Amino acid sequence: MSNQPPIIENCHCGSLPDLAVVPMGGDGLDERVFASLNRLHEHGGDQWWLYVSLCNQCQQNWMIAQDERIYDNYYLRRVDPATVEVIREQGHWPADFLTYERVLLLGRTMSKPWTFLDPRSPALMRTTEDLRRERPEISVEEVAYLLAIPVPDARRLLQKPT
Numbered sequence: 001m002s003n004q005p006p007i008i009e010n011c012h013c014g015s016l017p018d019l020a021v022v023p024m025g026g027d028g029l030d031e032r033v034f035a036s037l038n039r040l041h042e043h044g045g046d047q048w049w050l051y052v053s054l055c056n057q058c059q060q061n062w063m064i065a066q067d068e069r070i071y072d073n074y075y076l077r078r079v080d081p082a083t084v085e086v087i088r089e090q091g092h093w094p095a096d097f098l099t100y101e102r103v104l105l106l107g108r109t110m111s112k113p114w115t116f117l118d119p120r121s122p123a124l125m126r127t128t129e130d131l132r133r134e135r136p137e138i139s140v141e142e143v144a145y146l147l148a149i150p151v152p153d154a155r156r157l158l159q160k161p162t
């Protein structure tokens with residue numbers, strides 16, 4: 001055998017910050033990060049974007065939110081086994097990614113905003129519905145900010161179909 005030092009961790013967990021934004025696609029970082037992550041437990045229901053994973057190399061747990069609608073990012077928060085136990089046994093999740101509004105706010109502040117070509121795209125419409133379900137009093141300006149779209153477009157999205 002060679003004299004190379006042993007590979008301790010064949011994963012990317014150690015190189016990620018405690019709260020990491022991993023873009024989908026792009027340079028393939030997502031594939032490298034997720035290569036060692038196994039999904040343990042999904043929130044499901046209204047929080048369809050939320051789950052916890054376990055690294056099969058270093059045993060690090062991650063709470064993950066997945067937004068393939070607006071910003072095309074994964075958001076990973078490092079969590080300890082005790083937190084995962086509470087999630088799995090009591091269904092009590094840390095608040096970080098518990099609303100889509102919070103997930104979008106991370107996208108808005110931690111990644112590059114971009115513009116939809118179609119202001120009536122299904123992704124925008126579904127997301128606006130989610131935001132309003134979570135917080136019925138959300139304003140047009142808040143929706144516009146979270147989705148990085150012009151206020152008039154947000155206003156059209158918020159108009160109830162007649």
Ligand SMILES: [Zn+2]
Pocket residue numbers: 009011012013014036055056057058059060
């Ligand atoms: Zn790992």
